[in-house]
Amino acid sequence: MGCGRGLTRCYLEAHWFTDVVGGRTLSLGWLGLWNGAPALWLPTRWARRTTSPY
Numbered sequence: 001m002g003c004g005r006g007l008t009r010c011y012l013e014a015h016w017f018t019d020v021v022g023g024r025t026l027s028l029g030w031l032g033l034w035n036g037a038p039a040l041w042l043p044t045r046w047a048r049r050t051t052s053p054y
Helices: 002-011 017-051
Strands: none
Touching: 002 017
16 A cells, blocks of 8 residues: 555656655665664563573
8 A cells, every 4th residue: 555655646746756765765774673673682681681690
């Protein structure tokens, strides 16, 4: 649905195609950052909690 919306914005000449592609790229990068950051950060935090200093 989102891809079709972007294409119709280009068809109706509301946006340039490069603006639509740039917006999609930026949003996918932002989504990847927020989905990937916990996967990188949480295991190290849990590892510190489960290991005993003794």
